[in-house]
Structure formats: C-alpha cells, structure tokens
Amino acid sequence: MIAIGCDHGGIELKEQIIEHLKKRGIECSDVGCYSKESCDYPVYAHKVADLVLSGECELGILICGTGIGMSMAANKIKGIRAALCGDCFSAEKTREHNNANVLCLGARVIGPELAFRIADTFIDAKFSGDERHVRRIDMFE
Ligand code: RB5
Numbered sequence: 106m107i108a109i110g111c112d113h114g115g116i117e118l119k120e121q122i123i124e125h126l127k128k129r130g131i132e133c134s135d136v137g138c139y140s141k142e143s144c145d146y147p148v149y150a151h152k153v154a155d156l157v158l159s160g161e162c163e164l165g166i167l168i169c170g171t172g173i174g175m176s177m178a179a180n181k182i183k184g185i186r187a188a189l190c191g192d193c194f195s196a197e198k199t200r201e202h203n204n205a206n207v208l209c210l211g212a213r214v215i216g217p218e219l220a221f222r223i224a225d226t227f228i229d230a231k232f233s234g235d236e237r238h239v240r241r242i243d244m245f246e
Contacts, residue, residue, distance in 0.1 A: 107162055108161070110138075110149035113144050154185045167209045173211070187206075196226040
C-alpha cells in the first residue's frame with residue numbers, strides 16, 4: 106500500500122498516479138486533498154508521514170506544484186526521508202542509498218508519463234542495506 110497526498114497544485118497528477126499504480130496492482134491510500142481549492146501542503150505531508158511511520162503504508166508519494174514545499178515539510182518529520190525527484194536515476198538511488206520512504210513530485214515541473222516512470226522506479230527499487238549507507242543515514246536520523 107502506498108500513501109499518497111497532494112495540495113491543490115498536484116491533484117490531477119495524484120489522480121493519474123493512483124490510476125497508473127492501480128493498473129500495476131498497487132493500491133494507494135489517498136489522504137487528499139480532493140479539490141482544487143487552495144490548501145496547505147504541510148497538512149498532507151503530515152497525513153502521508155503518519156501512514157508511513159505507522160507501517161500502514163510501505164512508502165509515500167507527495168505532490169505539490171514544485172514538490173519543494175512537500176519535501177521540506179516531510180523532511181521535518183522524524184523518520185521521514187523524503188526525496189524530490191525529477192528523474193528515474195535519482196528515484197532509484199535515493200531508495201538504494203538513502204532508504205527514502207517518501208517520493209516528492211512537482212506536478213508543474215514534470216509531465217505525467219515521466220512521473221509514472223519515476224514512481225515505478227522508486228517503488229521497485231530496494232534499499233541496499235550496505236553498512237556505509239546505514240551509517241550515513243544514522244548520522245542524520
Ligand atoms: C501552491 O501554489 C504551491 O506553492 C505549492 O503547490 C508548492 O509548489 C509549494 O512548494
């Protein structure tokens with residue numbers, strides 16, 4: 106199960122990603138927002154973080170206009186390692202090296218097809234578990 110949330114800037118891409126992942130047999134827990142009315146992205150960053158930290162969802166996806174506000178908000182939450190990605194290489198490496206547990210996307214920066222590939226890459230990649238990566242993560246956790 107993937108926790109997914111957005112602000113008003115990311116609502117269309119959120120719906121598209123939910124549909125895309127459903128076709129892959131991956132269910133999403135959608136925490137909102139549900140309308141294009143202006144709203145505050147930290148609210149949704151916290152909702153997704155709660156689902157990831159409780160273990161109800163393995164990973165989270167957060168979408169806002171740039172992905173920047175969501176990543177800033179999410180990374181303030183202890184235990185959340187959020188990565189703003191605009192390419193598949195970063196999405197893969199942030200899972201393998203940083204054990205990222207939340208992917209942030211900028212809906213006004215990238216198109217849906219690239220977003221789908223980035224989300225697929227992030228979900229399919231695994232943390233390497235290498236000692237050096239564990240050590241480095243421990244240094245900032
Ligand atoms: C909303 O206009 C925009 O500020 C928000 O979606 C996000 O890009 C913030 O970082």
